[in-house]
Structure formats: structure tokens, C-alpha cells
């Protein structure tokens with residue numbers, strides 16, 4: 001079975017699980033992205049048909065939420081907390097530094113680091129901000145110098 005055939009089989013299982021729920025579109029999109037890493041273009045027609053929606057309606061929801069990706073993720077993911085407590089501790093300045101170092105804005109992709117830069121709204125450690133999540137590692141009290149060291153380690157990996 002090819003990779004796309006496997007992905008279609010996984011989509012079908014997700015549709016079978018959720019299609020009869022009220023408000024099924026969002027759970028389906030979340031489950032598909034959790035499974036495949038993104039929402040492939042080819043899946044829009046299948047989802048629309050299963051839910052009796054137009055492709056434009058499905059596409060509109062996918063593009064409305066920044067959370068959903070329509071292409072595979074980069075090798076690395078950096079989330080910087082943008083919520084109030086981290087903002088009070090310098091996350092805006094840290095974000096600006098990250099954008100400059102990576103050459104992309106929030107919701108963008110850094111080609112130099114093969115990394116997606118994302119905002120996140122609270123990581124649950126508000127007293128020790130600014131906080132970031134780099135891949136699956138939560139790091140607190142991050143300043144520009146510490147972020148640079150972390151980004152260098154990503155670039156060398």
C-alpha cells in the first residue's frame with residue numbers, strides 16, 4: 001500500500017469515527033492533522049462529501065484557524081508563549097528576536113533552521129516566563145542569548 005493509500009485509509013477511519021457527531025468538521029480536521037501532520041489538499045473533497053458540505057466551506061475552516069497546516073511540518077517546531085504573563089516578562093521582545101534570527105514571522109517557516117515558528121497561548125508555567133516549547137521540550141526564563149543557543153543546537157542537529 002502506498003503512503004497516499006495509507007493516508008486515505010486513515011482519513012476514512014477518522015470520517016467513520018466522527019462524521020455523525022454534531023460539529024464534526026473540527027474534530028475531523030484535528031484528528032487528521034494529528035495523524036498525518038497536516039491537512040492534505042486531496043482530503044478536502046472527501047471531508048466535504050462525508051459531511052455534506054461544499055469544498056469551499058471545508059477550505060474556509062482550514063484557512064481560518066492558524067493551527068491547521070496544509071503542508072507537512074518542518075523538522076522542528078518553536079512555539080513562543082504570547083499570553084499575558086509571558087508578555088509581561090518579555091515574550092514580545094523574545095518573539096521579535098526569534099523572527100529576526102529565523103528570518104520569518106509567527107506562523108512562518110525558517111528555511112535556515114527547517115523550523116516552524118508558532119505562537120502559543122499559555123504553557124502553564126506563567127510564573128517562570130517567557131516560556132517556549134521547542135519540539136517537545138518546554139523551556140522557561142528564555143532570553144535572547146538562551147534562544148540563540150537553542151536555535152544553534154537545532155541547526156546543528
Ligand code: FES
Nearest residue numbers: 081083086123126
Ligand atoms: S502566560 Fe506564558 S506560560 Fe502562561
